[in-house]
Amino acid sequence: MRIIIIGDGKVGHSIAEALITEGHEVTIVDRSEAALLRSRDTLDAMMVKGNGVNVDTLMEAGAPMADIIIAVTVSDEINMLSCLTAKRLGARYAIARIRDPEYHKSLSFLMRELLIDYVINPERLMAQEISRMLRYPFTGSVETFARGRVELMDFRLAQGDLLEGMALKDLYTKKPELPRVLFAAVERGEEALIPKGDTVLQAEDRVFVAADVLTITRFFKAIGKYISGIKSVMVLGAGRITYYLSELLLDMNIKVSVVELEEKRAAEFKEMLPQASVIVGDGTDQELLISEGLDHFDAFVTLSGLDEENIMAGLYAKRLGVRKVVVKNSRDNYMDLLGAMGLESAVSIRRVTGNAILRTVRTRAAAKKADAAERLYRLMDGAAEALEFIVQGDAPYINVPLRELKVKPEALLAVIVREGQVRVPFGGDSLQPRDSVVVIVKGGVQTLGDIFR
Helix, strand or coil, rough: CEEECCCCHHHHHHHHHHHHCCEEEEEEECCCHHHHHHHHHHHCCEECCCCCCCHHHHHHHCCCCCCCCECCCCCCHHHHHHHHHHHHHHHHHHHHEEEEEEEECHHHHHHHHHCCEEEEEEHHHHHHHHCCCCCCCCCEEEEEEECCCEEEEECCCCCCHHHHHHHHHHHHHHCCCCCCCCHHHHHHHHEEECCCCCCECCCCCCEEEEHHHHHHHHHHHCCCCCCCCCCEEEEEECCCCHHHHHHHHHHHHCCEEEECCCCHHHHHHHHHCCEEEECCCCCCHHHHHHCCCHHCCCCCEECHHHHHHHHHHHHHHHHHCCCCCEEEEEHHHHHHHHHHCCEEEEEEEEHHHHHHHHHHHHHHHHCCCHHECCEEEEHHHHHHEEEEEECCCCCCCCCCCCHHHEEEECCCEEEEEEEEECHHHCCCCECCCCCCEEEEECCCCCCCHEECC
């Protein structure tokens, strides 16, 4: 597909890299010569210098022939107008990044009037992800499928844990009392594994499991993971993510305290969310954090604009014994290091945005849109993916026992949701029309049929 990306920042560059890897023809538009030069050295893409709103710039980029335009500059207004101009020139589909809460309130009107087909709000998506993490303090991430009926969660296997040294094929024979979940993936050092029956779980493995909400909760209780709810959260930084997150937490009756250095921003935040407590001060000042009682909070979330500040404040909170610490980090090469330091829960705007846009592009690229993925999450820094598909009535694999279907070695059919009921599939099960199916796979796939040989 011909895809134009307007905005060559960290997010735009990351999206371009993923789309080029999947074989799309990508053109990048940006006003910064330096940004385009950096991308020219690392990406096989066409570069156009100019403003994404400018007709001549978009004509040079090939907007009339574009299948998709993706506008991800730092300006919501430029993103919206770029989509409108490109659609008027003939682009078939437009995706805009719109982040301001004021625009969010009138989103349907703006999309209709400005010809925007899909809007992504990374800050709101990240706030939702963090709120899910706070439900389960021991997990690094929580992803949902089938309209929230299925959850995919990860945890770090510690020395002496109940599951250490256990082969998966023997697990439910030796531990029949354990609620049955699907072991979806294992990250071991730098290796990403799609587990089989003979996979033996080891200490320090990062293990991904999937099941319905009730079963997965019972499973973690059974293996001794702490699930007690979070009642109070301190947040560093009063930006957009904090606004969306605070809204969610306050609706859940969780106490929220926000630490913000700039007095003006703190006052604006307090006006927008009077139910939240706002503290004016340096959130990296250990004396301030102690005086405000950080060690008595259940969770600490660092959302400042500097990765280093987030990491240092997060490490301090861990040292104080705060039960759940979530840090915002924009650098992919930091992720392994953060895990080694005990900061398992790290969130990235780039990853959240990339997942959402990649899923939309795959849907548009599929020969039959109905066969494309409904949801997509990249796991273990993109080494594997979790995808949700809806089984179509004319698919050649329906009504065939799973044991008779040859699944690719690096793929796993994890969960089937049928008429609202979630089940971990066995060899005698078969896929039926309208089933929701969650698949774990190494290497991108376009349709459910791609996992069968």
